[in-house]
Amino acid sequence: MATTTTETARPTLFLRNATGLVKAWSTFDAFLYAFWSVNLVTLGLYGMSFVYTIPDGQLLGAVLLTGVLVTFLVITYAQLVSAMPRAGGDYAWQSRILGGGVGFVLAITGWWFTLWLWTPIYANILIVQFFAPLAYTLGWTGVATFFSSQWGVFVSCLIVLAFVSWVITLGMEGYAKIQRFCFWLGMGGLVVMLGLLLFSTHQAFVDAFNREAASLFGASGNAYQATIAAAAKGGTSGVGFGTFGITSTFLLLPFLAFYLLWPVWGATLYGEVRGAKEYRKVFNAMFWGLWVTVVLVAVIILLIVKTIGWDFYYAANASYWNSIFVAGSPAPPVGIWPYPVMLAGWLVGNHLFQALLIVVMGLWFFGWAGTLFLSSTRVIFAAAFDRVLPEFAANISSKRRVPYGALLFMIVPAILISLAWSFAPSIQTWFLWATGVIAITFLGTSIAAAILPWRRKDIFENSPISRLRIAGIPVITVTGVVSAIFLLFMLAEWSFNVIYGTQLLDVTGTKIHVSNPSTVIYFAGTYLLAIAIYVVARVVRKRQGIDLARIHREIPVE
Amino acid sequence: MRVFYATDLHGSEVCWRKFLNAAKFYDADVLICGGDMTGKAMIPIVEDGDSYELTLSGVSQRVGRDEVAEVESQVQRKGYYPVRMTSAQVAELEKDPQKVQTLFTEQMCKTVERWMQLAADKMKDSKVRIFVAPGNDDEMEIDEVIANAPRVELAEGKMIDIGGYEMISSGWANPTPWHTYREAPEEELAKRMEPMLREIKDMSRAIFNFHPPPFGTALDEAPALDENLKPLHGGRALRHVGSKAVREAIDKYQPMLSLHGHIHEGKGITRLGKTLAINPGSAYEEGMLLASIIELEPKKGIKNYQLVNG
Numbered sequence: 110m111a112t113t114t115t116e117t118a119r120p121t122l123f124l125r126n127a128t129g130l131v132k133a134w135s136t137f138d139a140f141l142y143a144f145w146s147v148n149l150v151t152l153g154l155y156g157m158s159f160v161y162t163i164p165d166g167q168l169l170g171a172v173l174l175t176g177v178l179v180t181f182l183v184i185t186y187a188q189l190v191s192a193m194p195r196a197g198g199d200y201a202w203q204s205r206i207l208g209g210g211v212g213f214v215l216a217i218t219g220w221w222f223t224l225w226l227w228t229p230i231y232a233n234i235l236i237v238q239f240f241a242p243l244a245y246t247l248g249w250t251g252v253a254t255f256f257s258s259q260w261g262v263f264v265s266c267l268i269v270l271a272f273v274s275w276v277i278t279l280g281m282e283g284y285a286k287i288q289r290f291c292f293w294l295g296m297g298g299l300v301v302m303l304g305l306l307l308f309s310t311h312q313a314f315v316d317a318f319n320r321e322a323a324s325l326f327g328a329s330g331n332a333y334q335a336t337i338a339a340a341a342k343g344g345t346s347g348v349g350f351g352t353f354g355i356t357s358t359f360l361l362l363p364f365l366a367f368y369l370l371w372p373v374w375g376a377t378l379y380g381e382v383r384g385a386k387e388y389r390k391v392f393n394a395m396f397w398g399l400w401v402t403v404v405l406v407a408v409i410i411l412l413i414v415k416t417i418g419w420d421f422y423y424a425a426n427a428s429y430w431n432s433i434f435v436a437g438s439p440a441p442p443v444g445i446w447p448y449p450v451m452l453a454g455w456l457v458g459n460h461l462f463q464a465l466l467i468v469v470m471g472l473w474f475f476g477w478a479g480t481l482f483l484s485s486t487r488v489i490f491a492a493a494f495d496r497v498l499p500e501f502a503a504n505i506s507s508k509r510r511v512p513y514g515a516l517l518f519m520i521v522p523a524i525l526i527s528l529a530w531s532f533a534p535s536i537q538t539w540f541l542w543a544t545g546v547i548a549i550t551f552l553g554t555s556i557a558a559a560i561l562p563w564r565r566k567d568i569f570e571n572s573p574i575s576r577l578r579i580a581g582i583p584v585i586t587v588t589g590v591v592s593a594i595f596l597l598f599m600l601a602e603w604s605f606n607v608i609y610g611t612q613l614l615d616v617t618g619t620k621i622h623v624s625n626p627s628t629v630i631y632f633a634g635t636y637l638l639a640i641a642i643y644v645v646a647r648v649v650r651k652r653q654g655i656d657l658a659r660i661h662r663e664i665p666v667e
Numbered sequence: 668m669r670v671f672y673a674t675d676l677h678g679s680e681v682c683w684r685k686f687l688n689a690a691k692f693y694d695a696d697v698l699i700c701g702g703d704m705t706g707k708a709m710i711p712i713v714e715d716g717d718s719y720e721l722t723l724s725g726v727s728q729r730v731g732r733d734e735v736a737e738v739e740s741q742v743q744r745k746g747y748y749p750v751r752m753t754s755a756q757v758a759e760l761e762k763d764p765q766k767v768q769t770l771f772t773e774q775m776c777k778t779v780e781r782w783m784q785l786a787a788d789k790m791k792d793s794k795v796r797i798f799v800a801p802g803n804d805d806e807m808e809i810d811e812v813i814a815n816a817p818r819v820e821l822a823e824g825k826m827i828d829i830g831g832y833e834m835i836s837s838g839w840a841n842p843t844p845w846h847t848y849r850e851a852p853e854e855e856l857a858k859r860m861e862p863m864l865r866e867i868k869d870m871s872r873a874i875f876n877f878h879p880p881p882f883g884t885a886l887d888e889a890p891a892l893d894e895n896l897k898p899l900h901g902g903r904a905l906r907h908v909g910s911k912a913v914r915e916a917i918d919k920y921q922p923m924l925s926l927h928g929h930i931h932e933g934k935g936i937t938r939l940g941k942t943l944a945i946n947p948g949s950a951y952e953e954g955m956l957l958a959s960i961i962e963l964e965p966k967k968g969i970k971n972y973q974l975v976n977g
Contacts, residue, residue, distance in 0.1 A: 142903065
């Protein structure tokens with residue numbers, strides 16, 4: 110028997126012994142999942158290596174601006190979790206608010222089909238942040254060369270898939286332990302990296318860079334200046350940290366979405382979380398996951414400016430990516446992705462220490478990689494329980510608790526996509542839309558959230574968020590609309606702006622032509638496939654006497 | 668024959684009304700409520716002159732006499748029991764857990780009695796059969812209230828023939844950290860099931876209506892707790908908490924259908940050999956009735972099934 114009291118110490122509630130009455134869960138543990146999803150090292154450093162394409166954008170300002178705008182998305186998702194804590198997240202909310210067909214198509218394209226594309230992206234990050242720098246540092250150039258080959262890329266994809274599958278078989282409890290372990294050691298590594306950048310001078314970095322460029326890559330002369338010169342030949346030069354173009358700064362947002370859009374990644378799992386209706390806790394977990402990352406990224410940027418040099422940082426990224434994507438571009442003296450962790454490690458002239466730092470910072474990858482398919486499995490389960498997908502999709506082995514149905518639906522296509530990524534580089538532009546398609550899913554959820562108070566009045570009014578209003582308007586509507594505008598802005602930029610490599614349509618005057626036919630065909634194909642699966646499911650289930658439309662119909666109360 | 672199964676309503680007035688209305692809404696022939704009908708909390712509505720004070724979902728409010736009935740209705744929607752009392756009575760209850768327990772029992776029985784009357788009123792011209800088997804959170808006193816109901820049949824501990832299908836029911840569960848009212852060790856649960864199992868003539872047409880889900884399935888995963896009942900790893904770490912006795916009974920006898928509840932987060936469907944096992948989950952606090960519809964036919968047994976969010 111328990112009681113809850115007010116400030117006047119009078120009980121406001123009497124509880125009896127009943128199943129499920131638990132104490133509050135730790136926000137820190139939920140924060141960890143959000144923090145890992147917005148991974149400042151793996152996704153953040155990788156994503157920001159492309160911002161050299163908009164040299165007059167102010168990166169720090171853009172990071173802060175993205176943080177503010179994504180906060181609206183965080184509020185929206187936290188409120189949805191609080192009002193409707195459902196496994197499957199986006200799928201469950203959109204199905205119940207916008208309709209089963211819309212929910213299925215938007216969620217399944219984002220959380221199922223598009224996650225196949227993320228496998229090679231994870232694999233590429235694993236190569237450029239772990240295998241390649243580690244191999245070069247230890248002098249294993251053969252290993253480094255292998256991982257830059259097509260087979261090496263494919264092997265890295267298989268390693269990612271094997272690791273992610275293993276994590277899923279461990280379940281959330283096992284994964285949470287891995288995340289904790291990786292968090293503390295990874296943070297230790299980050300502190301060392303930041304300390305090296307903080308306490309070293311710019312000249313010390315230039316000397317260290319030139320020393321290791323010669324020692325590890327056989328570069329001669331002033332490699333630091335040669336890197337800047339290589340970038341200048343490709344059109345990137347003289348980038349100053351103080352440069353501030355408002356439009357350009359906004360144009361950086363779609364790049365930053367590559368990592369800062371994901372504090373809500375774990376929302377698909379909240380159906381399993383007891384006490385998820387506590388809005389403030391869910392909000393805090395996602396909010397701090399986002400903003401601790403934003404602050405740490407700001408610190409990293411400022412330390413890069415101070416020690417590495419902003420012009421060099423842009424030049425190193427530009428010369429590396431240009432050498433891959435722009436025909437005829439000169440190769441940089443250091444023919445490896447300029448991983449800031451590796452560069453900071455070079456400030457200590459000891460290869461063993463440098464290797465150790467790369468290994469420890471590699472934990473940012475291994476603590477995070479499990480997020481690849483965990484959310485997908487929950488969305489697939491939810492669709493299978495709704496009988497839209499076959500029963501097989503929700504099957505779990507009784508001995509090891511492996512969701513083999515959902516995993517097969519993820520892994521088999523992911524292997525095929527990985528093969529395509531590895532051996533058909535011409536289709537790599539598809540992968541640039543990996544963020545955009547999930548943004549479309551989030552857009553659907555933002556719209557669903559905005560209309561929740563009217564569309565599912567019963568659920569809204571019965572939820573803890575019904576009292577959160579601004580000038581009488583539900584907060585979820587306000588934040589849902591702001592999030593939708595933010596997402597629409599980025600989707601428009603990805604679709605029409607050539608900078609991101611994602612341009613679908615080129616609009617010149619009155620002329621419109623498809624810029625990237627294979628990408629358009631691939632993504633149109635995935636949406637058509639999702640629509641086809643839903644239509645077939647409706648027809649097949651109807652023949653079996655099951656009306657899929659009635660899943661979400663509300664039974665009258667009176 | 669169409670069976671509508673919902674569970675873990677936990678005192679939600681909205682969910683009980685939806686449960687009864689589901690017969691017409693889904694054209695069901697049989698309604699089964701799988702247990703845990705009663706609420707977990709009592710909200711004191713404290714009289715203060717011409718107004719009343721209460722706190723609901725963390726928000727304190729003061730309402731006039733003309734609004735108090737509406738507020739009580741809101742409290743009932745969430746599955747709590749609203750009780751009007753003076754501040755002196757609240758203080759008295761705070762000091763005496765036994766009095767709180769007595770008041771809980773009184774409120775539960777009163778509410779269940781009202782629900783039974785509601786069923787009688789709503790279903791008086793209907794041929795739909797309605798079954799209730801109280802769950803581990805339901806005190807024993809409500810059995811008598813249900814047994815005396817004109818339109819609802821108490822299913823606990825019985826083998827009941829429903830249109831040629833044999834259903835056995837029990838709301839007893841394996842031990843929980845909350846020491847609830849119908850808990851027993853696994854061996855005792857098995858013994859409770861034995862007499863009912865012996866009565867079943869054809870397992871291929873049998874329905875197990877056991878409140879706890881079978882151990883080691885997707886239906887019995889609940890948040891892992893530490894010794895202070897605090898969820899581990901942000902509530903995301905899950906552990907199997909279902910009944911081994913129920914699992915053994917299903918594995919051994921392979922009934923056609925097995926219906927479960929108890930673990931609200933364990934919404935799902937699984938096959939254990941020839942048995943289709945279902946836990947529709949529960950979202951009673953939102954006033955949403957999570958349920959399953961199972962279509963049975965003489966030749967096929969289970970023709971189809973569906974989870975719905977009514």
